[in-house]
Amino acid sequence: MDSFDYNTFIGRIWFERRDIVSGGYDRSLNYIKGIFPEMEIHSYPSGTNVWTWVIPEKWSVKSAYIKAGNKILLDLDDHPLHVMSYSTPFSGSISQEELMSHLHTRCEYPDAIPFEFSYYQPKWGFCIQHDKLKDFTFKKYDVLIDSTFERGELKVGCYYIKGRIDKEIVIIAHLCHPCMVDDGLSGVAVLLKIADFCKNNDNYYSYRFLILPETIGSIAYLSHNEHIIEKLQYGIFLEMLGHDDLFSLQRSIQGNTLIDRAAFLSLKQNTTEFRAGGFYDVVGNDERVFNGIGVNVPTISISRSNFWSNGHYPEYHTSADTPDIITAGRLIEAQAIVINLLKMLNLNYYPKAIVKGPIFLTRYGLWVDWRIDASLNAKQEMIFNYLHYGKKSIIDIAYELDLSFDQVKNWLDKFYENNLIEKLSSAHAIKREDD
Numbered sequence: 001m002d003s004f005d006y007n008t009f010i011g012r013i014w015f016e017r018r019d020i021v022s023g024g025y026d027r028s029l030n031y032i033k034g035i036f037p038e039m040e041i042h043s044y045p046s047g048t049n050v051w052t053w054v055i056p057e058k059w060s061v062k063s064a065y066i067k068a069g070n071k072i073l074l075d076l077d078d079h080p081l082h083v084m085s086y087s088t089p090f091s092g093s094i095s096q097e098e099l100m101s102h103l104h105t106r107c108e109y110p111d112a113i114p115f116e117f118s119y120y121q122p123k124w125g126f127c128i129q130h131d132k133l134k135d136f137t138f139k140k141y142d143v144l145i146d147s148t149f150e151r152g153e154l155k156v157g158c159y160y161i162k163g164r165i166d167k168e169i170v171i172i173a174h175l176c177h178p179c180m181v182d183d184g185l186s187g188v189a190v191l192l193k194i195a196d197f198c199k200n201n202d203n204y205y206s207y208r209f210l211i212l213p214e215t216i217g218s219i220a221y222l223s224h225n226e227h228i229i230e231k232l233q234y235g236i237f238l239e240m241l242g243h244d245d246l247f248s249l250q251r252s253i254q255g256n257t258l259i260d261r262a263a264f265l266s267l268k269q270n271t272t273e274f275r276a277g278g279f280y281d282v283v284g285n286d287e288r289v290f291n292g293i294g295v296n297v298p299t300i301s302i303s304r305s306n307f308w309s310n311g312h313y314p315e316y317h318t319s320a321d322t323p324d325i326i327t328a329g330r331l332i333e334a335q336a337i338v339i340n341l342l343k344m345l346n347l348n349y350y351p352k353a354i355v356k357g358p359i360f361l362t363r364y365g366l367w368v369d370w371r372i373d374a375s376l377n378a379k380q381e382m383i384f385n386y387l388h389y390g391k392k393s394i395i396d397i398a399y400e401l402d403l404s405f406d407q408v409k410n411w412l413d414k415f416y417e418n419n420l421i422e423k424l425s426s427a428h429a430i431k432r433e434d435d
């Protein structure tokens with residue numbers, strides 16, 4: 001991959017009309033392919049059944065307006081979001097009452113155009129700044145939405161990196177929100193940087209990076225690649241990473257798997273404060289598909305979104321979700337958190353004692369001086385107990401004893417060097433738990 005900086009990447013494609021099956025989406029994915037040639041593009045034609053869903057048609061809109069007499073009240077040329085995504089075509093002269101039933105505004109953000117869509121129910125609609133409603137004082141309006149539906153192809157970008165084992169970690173981001181940045185595109189940008197890092201790394205797990213249109217893209221890809229589902233060990237969904245807020249970890253549906261714990265440890269290590277919630281507390285995107293029926297892969301999400309119950313960031317799903325509300329620095333923080341959690345999973349092992357009795361720590365230089373590391377000193381005895389069974393990994397021990405991954409690993413590595421423990425692979429340990 002040619003190195004790219006976040007501002008250049010986002011500047012190049014954020015204003016594309018990236019509807020789920022659309023010319024703008026395809027141009028954006030082709031641009032990504034240009035800087036990341038290793039990525040494969042998979043295509044699924046409109047009308048294809050994918051599990052219980054159907055791939056929609058390709059949608060485009062050439063022109064649209066609302067006029068009253070000679071006055072133009074709304075013009076698509078002013079902003080692409082003025083027409084609801086996947087709006088059916090319409091032209092005619094209509095009453096005020098009828099127009100209002102097709103006009104979407106966001107009163108909480110009155111100078112922004114809301115992003116509205118109707119992918120699966122045929123409807124037409126316009127979106128406009130709430131502040132502009134005061135101009136709509138006429139009895140009759142001439143309206144036009146010159147949109148077209150045609151057969152097209154839904155596109156998914158996939159980049160696979162073979163690790164030492166076939167078990168995979170899948171990392172997912174969606175590219176499909178038109179003319180917006182934080183929702184969707186920020187996750188794609190961070191995903192690409194992580195893929196670039198993993199490409200040159202010695203990886204324990206294999207990795208599968210997916211860039212797709214939200215929900216339907218995950219369903220299309222998985223339904224055509226069911227054979228990989230059993231290989232998927234964990235998933236990470238990324239979005240809303242650039243705006244000014246704390247990070248949020250949304251746990252997998254299982255809630256307490258290794259990736260849930262690794263993500264928690266990484267956030268604790270890299271931030272002073274973050275939110276952590278259960279499944280569906282924060283976002284509801286592609287992680288629903290990966291955690292969901294027939295797939296059931298523990299999939300977390302990392303974002304800066306607040307919990308549903310507290311509302312999203314103010315610019316969410318509006319024309320105000322622009323490069324102005326994100327910074328490259330915040331994306332770099334997100335990148336570091338995910339890379340750090342992947343490193344933990346990469347270096348993780350299950351320590352099991354191969355000696356008997358309490359270990360004579362001083363003999364091996366393993367006694368932890370409380371003056372140097374008080375927290376580890378206080379928990380040495382607890383870790384001993386875990387070594388008997390070998391069912392707790394470094395990540396589990398660090399998580400349960402509120403230590404850092406590096407503290408625990410550096411100490412236990414010395415046990416290994418002194419032939420006091422063996423290192424079990426995760427697969428081996430999980431099998432034992434099942435026995």
Ligand SMILES: [Zn+2]
Pocket residue numbers: 177183317
């Ligand atoms: Zn969204």
